[in-house]
Amino acid sequence: xxxNHPLLGPRDAAEFVHLGDAAMIDxxxxxxxxxxxxFHDYLYLRDNPAGTYRELWYHEQGDRSWLVVIRDTxxxxxxxxxxxxDHARRRGRSR
Amino acid sequence: xxxxxxxxxxxSLTGNRGWKPVWREPEPRPDYDIIIVGGxxxxxxxxxxxxxxxxxxxxxxxxxxxxxxxxxxxxxxxIRSNYMLPGNQxxxxxxxKLWEGLExxxxxxxxxxxxxxxxxxxxxxxxxxxxxxxxxxxxxxADPVLLDEAGVRKLCPFLDFDNARFPIRGGLWQPRGGTVRxxxxxxxxxxxxxxxxxxxxxNCEVTGFLIDxxxxxxxxxxxxxxxxxSVAVAVAGSSSRVMAKAGIxxxxxxxxxxxxxxxxxxxxxxxxxxxxxxxxxVSQSDKGGLVxxxxxxxxxxYAQRGNLPAVEDVCxxxxxxxxxxGRARLLRMWGGLVDMSMDGSAFIDRTEIDGLxxxxxxxxxxFKATPASGFCFAHLLATGESHPVARQMRLDRFRRGKxxxxxxxxxxxxxx
Ligand SMILES: Cc1cc2nc3c(=O)[nH]c(=O)nc-3n(C[C@H](O)[C@H](O)[C@H](O)COP(=O)(O)OP(=O)(O)OC[C@H]3O[C@@H](n4cnc5c(N)ncnc54)[C@H](O)[C@@H]3O)c2cc1C
Numbered sequence: 001x002x003x004n005h006p007l008l009g010p011r012d013a014a015e016f017v018h019l020g021d022a023a024m025i026d027x028x029x030x031x032x033x034x035x036x037x038x039f040h041d042y043l044y045l046r047d048n049p050a051g052t053y054r055e056l057w058y059h060e061q062g063d064r065s066w067l068v069v070i071r072d073t074x075x076x077x078x079x080x081x082x083x084x085x086d087h088a089r090r091r092g093r094s095r
Numbered sequence: 096x097x098x099x100x101x102x103x104x105x106x107s108l109t110g111n112r113g114w115k116p117v118w119r120e121p122e123p124r125p126d127y128d129i130i131i132v133g134g135x136x137x138x139x140x141x142x143x144x145x146x147x148x149x150x151x152x153x154x155x156x157x158x159x160x161x162x163x164x165x166x167x168x169x170x171x172x173x174i175r176s177n178y179m180l181p182g183n184q185x186x187x188x189x190x191x192k193l194w195e196g197l198e199x200x201x202x203x204x205x206x207x208x209x210x211x212x213x214x215x216x217x218x219x220x221x222x223x224x225x226x227x228x229x230x231x232x233x234x235x236x237a238d239p240v241l242l243d244e245a246g247v248r249k250l251c252p253f254l255d256f257d258n259a260r261f262p263i264r265g266g267l268w269q270p271r272g273g274t275v276r277x278x279x280x281x282x283x284x285x286x287x288x289x290x291x292x293x294x295x296x297x298n299c300e301v302t303g304f305l306i307d308x309x310x311x312x313x314x315x316x317x318x319x320x321x322x323x324x325s326v327a328v329a330v331a332g333s334s335s336r337v338m339a340k341a342g343i344x345x346x347x348x349x350x351x352x353x354x355x356x357x358x359x360x361x362x363x364x365x366x367x368x369x370x371x372x373x374x375x376x377v378s379q380s381d382k383g384g385l386v387x388x389x390x391x392x393x394x395x396x397y398a399q400r401g402n403l404p405a406v407e408d409v410c411x412x413x414x415x416x417x418x419x420x421g422r423a424r425l426l427r428m429w430g431g432l433v434d435m436s437m438d439g440s441a442f443i444d445r446t447e448i449d450g451l452x453x454x455x456x457x458x459x460x461x462f463k464a465t466p467a468s469g470f471c472f473a474h475l476l477a478t479g480e481s482h483p484v485a486r487q488m489r490l491d492r493f494r495r496g497k498x499x500x501x502x503x504x505x506x507x508x509x510x511x
Contacts, residue, residue, distance in 0.1 A: 001394075001402055014404035018394040018509055020348065043506050044437045044493040045344040048335035050397040073349070074397050 003057060003069060004081050011062060019056040021046055022068045025088050050074055056084060097202050117282060118289035123296050126322035127155045129476055130314055132301045132337060133330035134158025136167035136277075136462065137454055139284035139295075140469025141329060141476070143201065146291035148470070149477035154293045155323075156285075157316060159300035163281040166331050167462065169431035171354050171388045173367050173378065174463040175212045175272035177239065179231040182487030182499035183440055188235040189484050190467030191271060197466060203283030205275050206381070211366035212272030213242075213250065215416065217261045221371055225267040232269070240268040250365055253419055261372040261415055272367060274378050274386075280465055304341045304451065311341070311451035327452040327476055329468075332397070332432020334455035341448055345455070346437040346493055348508040351396040351430045352388065352459045353405055357423040359383030368416070375412025377420075385423060387413060391433060391459060393509045401430045433459045439511030440499035443472050443481070444490045452476060453490065458511060 001013035028038035050073055057067045066084035071077065096102065096115070106113050129145060131138045134156045145151045158164075174194055176187035198205050216222050222241075229239035243265045244256060256263045285295050296318075303315035304326065313322035330337045332349045364379040377387035389409035392401040406428065413420055436442070436456030441464065443454050454472045457464060471482035481488075487499055493506075504510040 012404070013402070040494050044346040046335070046346070046348050047344065048348050048395065050336050053395055055395065073395050076396065076398055
């Protein structure tokens, strides 16, 4: 697989490590009443879809940036790559 | 009719015209006591033990493709009971004991071959860890043997003992471990279940569950709805996809694991050998091919094929311990969907929906579990209680903080 890094161009996926579901960017609120339950789901449960998946990859052997990659888990076709920072900011995060 | 040497002799005299198909191909009935979803090793062994141990035979196994099309026909066939934690090891030791009597039990040649499993160690700390593991194995009645370098040299003189980076210092050997012909396991259990009255229905994909007020009353299939008192799901890599149809999210990710077979060589490997400083394991099939594998690719996948970096990594591991295989050509490789769980251990449990049961999370190591998994799942389905050796394999263990994490890796499926 080739990951088209937004800053560095096309890179071999072997340079990256895969963390998992990009939903992990949205940490639950630790002060909420149901925080224990929300953190259980956040930490341990996964949608694990067959098809389009939004996931986090880390460019460990490159510029150490975190990327959000949209990839088809049936074909391995990569549809979109962006910096995780841009994805998080769009979701209202300040940093 | 039972298989025997006498039968082979008689058939040879009568033109081999007496052999019958090994199982029936029945039409699905409208309802059963128990429906098992998934005709892999675990689904079939569950059906077999339901009939054999509990006398429950109004059972259907629904398989979306053909028997053996999933991981049971794709794995590297290694069996062993060298786990460490009390939530796992007694279960795997029961499985190994069941393997030992399996062929007589279901009257089918599964080529169970206890040629031994040797885990190499390369450093003092690793030796200490293996001593600890060996002691844990002993607690369950298993048969660990700690070998020093001379002991390993006697078994496997061809290894690269003086490798500059990863010298081989010894190994943890389990003589009762070995390999089994994987397809024959599916066929043997299928035949045994069928002979006791279980309906095995191929090309019958389950597309949904009939759930009424929180109770599961059957399944929707490509061949129409089928009702049952209990529905038991054992679909390995497809676990999340299937359970999502019942609205259940699982602590599982599906990953791809590849396997490799070389051209046929003269007998050279005495048993299964694993590299302790990287991920590589190898055995030699009876046809002579080296059967080997290593790490999962590391990203979620339902493709049943992997990528080249994992191939390279596996081959490097092989070259690091036995450079002599460098000249062998790779004949075939393929991938399978493995149901990687959040702590690397499996589930045999009921779900929050009454009448719906789940078996999965076997990661890359569920073939060896096939007999005990069916044995314990059948026990749960028939009695409503977890079997004592599977008591910790619960779906809610993360909520309770009772993880079974052999590697201590945390909730990161691709690292287990
Ligand atoms: C390359 C590779 C090497 C491995 N090596 C080893 C090893 O050496 N030792 C070891 O112990 N383990 C090994 N494993 C793991 C082991 O193969 C699996 O853990 C085990 O086979 C899983 O259980 P199963 O046999 O029931 O799965 P499967 O055979 O995959 O059975 C699941 C079945 O469910 C069916 N199914 C899916 N969805 C539906 C649906 N909607 N309706 C009906 N049916 C459905 C599938 O078609 C499939 O036949 C390996 C796995 C792989 C991929």
